[in-house]
Amino acid sequence: MSIGTHGATADRRAEVKLLLACAGTGMQAMTAQPIRQALQGKIDWNYVIQQATYHGTIPLLFRHLNHHFANYVPKRVLDRLRNASNGIICWNLALTGELLRLLKLLQGQGIRALPLKGPVLAVAAYGNLALRQFCDLDILVSKEDMLKAKEVLMSHGYHPKLELTATQEAAYLESHHDYKFVRAKDGVAVEIQWYITQWKFAFPFDFEDAWKHREIIILAGGSVFNLAPEILLLMLSVHGTKHRWEQLKWICDIAQVLDSSRQKLDWDRLMDKACTLGGERMLLLGLWLAHHLLGAALNQEILRRIDEDRQVKHLAGKVSERLFDVAGRSDNLQDEPPFFYWRSRERWRDKWALLLRYLPEYFSRVALPNERDRAFLQLPSCLYLGYYCLRPLRLIHLYWSNALQRFYR
Numbered sequence: 001m002s003i004g005t006h007g008a009t010a011d012r013r014a015e016v017k018l019l020l021a022c023a024g025t026g027m028q029a030m031t032a033q034p035i036r037q038a039l040q041g042k043i044d045w046n047y048v049i050q051q052a053t054y055h056g057t058i059p060l061l062f063r064h065l066n067h068h069f070a071n072y073v074p075k076r077v078l079d080r081l082r083n084a085s086n087g088i089i090c091w092n093l094a095l096t097g098e099l100l101r102l103l104k105l106l107q108g109q110g111i112r113a114l115p116l117k118g119p120v121l122a123v124a125a126y127g128n129l130a131l132r133q134f135c136d137l138d139i140l141v142s143k144e145d146m147l148k149a150k151e152v153l154m155s156h157g158y159h160p161k162l163e164l165t166a167t168q169e170a171a172y173l174e175s176h177h178d179y180k181f182v183r184a185k186d187g188v189a190v191e192i193q194w195y196i197t198q199w200k201f202a203f204p205f206d207f208e209d210a211w212k213h214r215e216i217i218i219l220a221g222g223s224v225f226n227l228a229p230e231i232l233l234l235m236l237s238v239h240g241t242k243h244r245w246e247q248l249k250w251i252c253d254i255a256q257v258l259d260s261s262r263q264k265l266d267w268d269r270l271m272d273k274a275c276t277l278g279g280e281r282m283l284l285l286g287l288w289l290a291h292h293l294l295g296a297a298l299n300q301e302i303l304r305r306i307d308e309d310r311q312v313k314h315l316a317g318k319v320s321e322r323l324f325d326v327a328g329r330s331d332n333l334q335d336e337p338p339f340f341y342w343r344s345r346e347r348w349r350d351k352w353a354l355l356l357r358y359l360p361e362y363f364s365r366v367a368l369p370n371e372r373d374r375a376f377l378q379l380p381s382c383l384y385l386g387y388y389c390l391r392p393l394r395l396i397h398l399y400w401s402n403a404l405q406r407f408y409r
Contacts, residue, residue, distance in 0.1 A: 014038045015048050016324050022064040023057050023252050023294055025126055026259070035064065039072040049080060051324060056133040056249035058084045063131065089130045095119060096129060096220050098188055099137050103224060105152050106141070113149070113225075114140040114210055116193065116235070117253075120226045124217050125256035133249060136189035138178075142207040143194040146173060150181075150192065157183045158190060175199055196235055197242050200357035201341070202350050205235070205277060229261035230270040237286030238279055241344050245289060245319040255290040258297065267299065280305075281346045284312045289319060311343050 018038040052061045062081035065073050096119040106113045116139065122132035141149050150160070158181040164172055173179075177195035182188070196205040213231040216223050227235060233254065240250040258265070274280040288306050290296035298306075306312050318340065338358040345351045369391050376394055379386050 012044075012047065012324065014041045015044055015051070018043065018048060019051055019055070019057065019061070019248065019324070020293055022061045023248055024060065024255060024259075025063075025128070025131060032068065035069060036072075039069055045074065045077045049077070049084075053084070055247050057252065059088055059131045059133060060252070085130070088133055092119065092122065092129050092132075092134065094186075095134065095137055095188065099139075100220060100222050100224070102137070102139065102153070102156075102190065105156060106139070106149060109148060109152055111141055111145045111149055111152070112207075112211060114207070114214060114227065115224060116140050116227070117239075119219055120217060120224060121232075121253060123219055124226050124229075124232075125253060125260050127260065129220075132253075136191060138191045138193060140193045140196075140207050140210055142211075143173070146179065146192060146194050150179060153181050153190060153192070157185065159184065197238055200354070201238075201242055202345075202353040202357060203238055203277065203279060205238070205279075210235075229257055229265050230273060233257050233265075233270060233286070234274055234277070234279055234283055237283045240286050240289075241282040241341070244340055245285075245323070248323065251286070251289045251293060254286045255294045255296040258287075258290060262297070267302070271305075278345060278347045278350045281309060281312060281315075282344050284309060285315050285319075285344060288312055288316050292316060293320065293323075309346070311346075315340065315343055 015038070017034050021034040021038065048061070049058075052058045058081060062078075062085040065081065066078060070078060099115055099119050103113055103115065115137070118134040118137050119129060122129045122134070126132045139149075154160075161180040161182055162172070173194075177198045178191045178193040181190045181192065183190075194207055196210070197203055210227055210231060213228040214225045215228050217226045226232070236250065236253050236257065240254070243250065245251060270283070271280065274283040284302070284306050287296070287298055287302060291298045291303075338355060341354050341358065342351050345354060373391055373394060377390060
């Protein structure tokens with residue numbers, strides 16, 4: 001399986017090929033050849049480092065280039081990557097120590113807690129804390145324990161990012177899936193979650209579902225809980241779809257879990273759970289992206305299911321088109337209608353639930369002027385209503401510009 005370069009413009013194919021070929025932990029012939037071919041041409045290293053930083057793959061890029069291709073890479077580039085990787089290692093180690101401390105504190109208060117992604121994913125899927133970038137800590141608890149967990153964090157230096165009254169907090173807990181905390185002295189951020197994703201995404205996978213499918217792994221010499229690989233793959237696929245797979249590291253996560261769990265992965269259990277929860281298409285999308293872009297191995301039954309669901313490859317094409325398209329990220333996809341989410345669901349009841357929950361927010365976001373409109377054209381305060389006329393014109397111009405760029409490249 002050759003590594004794809006979909007989404008790359010003609011003048012960026014070498015850089016994209018390099019980024020994709022270095023987006024894994026192993027070095028095989030399939031990986032080495034594309035890297036060697038890419039490095040023999042002219043490489044825009046500023047673009048490569050910018051993209052690897054955005055996509056969270058600096059440690060993987062540095063590992064491959066430093067260990068196997070150092071003679072092909074300018075020393076200044078390796079030095080930049082080395083410094084960035086060392087900073088990531090220090091941060092990851094600090095967050096890992098903090099995670100172990102918080103889990104112990106929560107356990108001491110009788111709170112069941114499951115760490116998500118971050119350090120446990122780095123160890124379980126990548127086999128090395130240094131190889132996966134993460135910026136904060138995510139911990140899943142039951143909804144009933146949320147306020148107890150909040151008290152634990154606040155008593156140890158953390159404060160909620162949102163300042164809410166008791167009434168506002170009660171409403172927030174009903175309509176959201178996580179509560180964000182930050183520690184002022186060092187900026188460490190922690191998200192306490194009680195659902196995998198927000199209510200409006202219409203995927204009701206909560207703490208109790210996850211707790212039933214936990215296993216134990218060793219993290220920095222201590223034992224912690226982690227999601228079983230089948231549930232982890234489903235959760236990562238839902239998370240990636242929610243964010244429209246904007247970062248390569250989320251596709252890397254799928255590929256690495258597949259590789260690290262290939263001997264024990266129960267495919268029947270995985271597909272049954274995905275079908276039961278209405279997440280089969282999101283799972284197949286994540287699996288296909290990992291297979292098509294990074295060469296992850298899939299069995300024939302999964303490939304058959306993907307071939308039978310035309311929407312999977314259509315959605316994967318949309319992801320690939322703009323994965324490395326800087327211009328396509330200019331508006332951060334904020335003003336797009338929720339059709340990507342609609343297509344990512346196979347059950348009609350989930351489609352309609354999702355659409356009904358997203359449309360009010362979408363229409364209010366589209367109709368109301370924002371900072372980008374005010375930056376585009378500065379009007380005096382007496383003409384502020386003019387932004388309501390400018391808004392649709394600017395959106396039409398934005399979409400036509402992006403469409404023409406994709407057509408001509």
